[in-house]
Amino acid sequence: MFRNQYDTDVTTWSPTGRLFQVEYAMEAVKQGSAAIGLRSRSHVVLACVNKAQSELSSHQRKIFKVDDHIGVAIAGLTADGRVLSRYMRSESINHSFTYESPLPVGRLVVRLADKAQVCTQRSWKRPYGVGLLVGGLDESGAHLYYNCPSGNYFEYQAFAIGSRSQAAKTYLERRFESFQESSREDLIKDAIMAIRETLQGETLKSSICTVSVLGVDEPFHFLDQETIQKVIDTFEKVPEEEEDAGEGEAEPEAAPGAAGTGEQGGSGDQDVAPMEM
Amino acid sequence: MTFTIPIENGNGVKNAEADSQRTLYPYVTGTSVVAIKYKDGILMASDMGGSYGSTLRYKNIERMKAIGKHSLLGASGEISDFQEILRYLDELMLNDNMWDDGNSLGPKEVHNYLTRVMYNRRNKFNPLWNTLVLGGVKNGEKYLGMVSMIGVSFEDNHVATGFGNHLARPILRDEWREDLSFEEGVKLLEKCMRVLLYRDRSAINKLQIAKMTEEGVTVSEPYSLKTFWDFKAFTNPTVGAEGSW
Numbered sequence: 001m002f003r004n005q006y007d008t009d010v011t012t013w014s015p016t017g018r019l020f021q022v023e024y025a026m027e028a029v030k031q032g033s034a035a036i037g038l039r040s041r042s043h044v045v046l047a048c049v050n051k052a053q054s055e056l057s058s059h060q061r062k063i064f065k066v067d068d069h070i071g072v073a074i075a076g077l078t079a080d081g082r083v084l085s086r087y088m089r090s091e092s093i094n095h096s097f098t099y100e101s102p103l104p105v106g107r108l109v110v111r112l113a114d115k116a117q118v119c120t121q122r123s124w125k126r127p128y129g130v131g132l133l134v135g136g137l138d139e140s141g142a143h144l145y146y147n148c149p150s151g152n153y154f155e156y157q158a159f160a161i162g163s164r165s166q167a168a169k170t171y172l173e174r175r176f177e178s179f180q181e182s183s184r185e186d187l188i189k190d191a192i193m194a195i196r197e198t199l200q201g202e203t204l205k206s207s208i209c210t211v212s213v214l215g216v217d218e219p220f221h222f223l224d225q226e227t228i229q230k231v232i233d234t235f236e237k238v239p240e241e242e243e244d245a246g247e248g249e250a251e252p253e254a255a256p257g258a259a260g261t262g263e264q265g266g267s268g269d270q271d272v273a274p275m276e277m
Numbered sequence: 278m279t280f281t282i283p284i285e286n287g288n289g290v291k292n293a294e295a296d297s298q299r300t301l302y303p304y305v306t307g308t309s310v311v312a313i314k315y316k317d318g319i320l321m322a323s324d325m326g327g328s329y330g331s332t333l334r335y336k337n338i339e340r341m342k343a344i345g346k347h348s349l350l351g352a353s354g355e356i357s358d359f360q361e362i363l364r365y366l367d368e369l370m371l372n373d374n375m376w377d378d379g380n381s382l383g384p385k386e387v388h389n390y391l392t393r394v395m396y397n398r399r400n401k402f403n404p405l406w407n408t409l410v411l412g413g414v415k416n417g418e419k420y421l422g423m424v425s426m427i428g429v430s431f432e433d434n435h436v437a438t439g440f441g442n443h444l445a446r447p448i449l450r451d452e453w454r455e456d457l458s459f460e461e462g463v464k465l466l467e468k469c470m471r472v473l474l475y476r477d478r479s480a481i482n483k484l485q486i487a488k489m490t491e492e493g494v495t496v497s498e499p500y501s502l503k504t505f506w507d508f509k510a511f512t513n514p515t516v517g518a519e520g521s522w
Contacts, residue, residue, distance in 0.1 A: 099386035
């Protein structure tokens with residue numbers, strides 16, 4: 001980005017009222033691989049793209065269980081994410097111990113945000129370089145929150161963070177109105193379809209993504225590879241048949257980035273049809 | 278307790294001064310509390326007495342208080358410790374309300390919190406000298422539990438403290454049912470309270486009954502039970518055992 005004379009430490013304001021260190025921390029979130037969250041009235045699905053350092057290594061864990069009723073997906077500096085997940089687990093278990101009752105996710109998210117804010121107001125600290133998609137339950141049902149390094153948090157019906165998340169966001173923006181009443185299965189399908197948008201050309205396989213679900217009667221857990229592959233198979237034909245089926249897999253591959261929104265819209269609609277049949 | 282335990286007090290190890298800070302015995306005490314679940318919620322009864330040893334010194338002490346919208350706390354034992362507990366709970370409920378987020382602490386959460394408090398105090402050899410009864414209804418679910426001064430805690434369909442355990446619970450074990458109506462529940466509690474009045478020397482004939490349902494808590498105005506002291510066994514207690522008293 002640009003060099004500024006006001007960006008040396010987080011406790012220096014710029015003349016235009018910005019804290020550049022905090023904004024640079026938010027850039028770090030954009031560099032991480034994509035993470036996506038969606039929620040309905042009763043369920044929350046968190047999904048992410050598995051990125052590995054090299055062919056030889058295993059992929060980084062980006063989704064963590066905080067409690068039976070809360071899960072978090074991270075994007076950005078995974079080490080910061082791990083530390084914050086540990087904090088969340090600690091808060092959750094302390095609440096359970098004292099009150100024998102699950103910590104409402106809304107209250108956890110505020111504590112997390114306050115923790116992040118501290119790092120934006122101490123000269124000897126730096127902001128956390130990780131964005132967190134926190135999904136969980138409380139008395140009023142299922143919730144999805146996004147916590148950012150600035151210490152802000154927002155509630156979402158669906159959101160995506162990390163690299164190439166704009167493609168997923170566009171997909172989600174078209175469909176989010178139906179999520180509140182979605183069934184669990186449709187929600188999972190939409191999450192995987194949104195993951196596919198961020199891949200932009202790469203084949204969608206169950207080894208590339210991790211999907212987790214939690215719901216009102218369902219504790220947080222990861223879906224296994226088989227289940228994910230089955231869902232993928234319902235809307236992705238085998239690559240050799242791209243000419244015959246004409247179902248539109250060719251189109252997402254030919255329409256990368258923002259320029260393809262119109263075409264993505266078209267291919268999106270065509271992708272919807274086979275699922276509904 | 279006739280032995281002194283060195284107590285860490287932030288300023289190093291102290292003995293005599295620290296001992297005076299710990300509860301060794303209660304001074305002003307309340308007697309039994311009896312509570313049952315009934316069809317629509319919880320019913321709890323206690324008298325309004327505060328004894329100073331063997332003197333029935335205070336006769337207008339409310340030993341049952343509403344906690345938030347969903348819970349009711351009754352206490353026997355040291356009255357000043359009960360007031361301290363009410364202060365803790367006041368702070369707890371205040372912070373809970375300040376979140377203003379649609380979530381609220383229900384009776385189960387309050388019961389557990391109290392269990393933690395009582396047990397922690399017991400571990401420091403500085404107990405809150407109470408036995409607490411916590412009842413409430415939240416989202417249609419009835420809850421009734423008890424915590425003692427040593428941190429023993431459990432839930433049941435009917436609970437009692439102190440003498441109530443020995444005199445009231447046997448009655449409740451025989452006569453309690455899941456679907457008691459309000460009137461039947463009150464009659465059952467009054468039966469228990471009457472036995473306690475006859476046989477517990479620290480009981481007084483001025484009691485309150487509290488009702489807890491989904492709609493909220495109501496604590497009745499104080500009233501007294503009709504008693505009958507002309508039983509032959511009371512008028513002529515030594516018949517059949519001349520010389521006794």
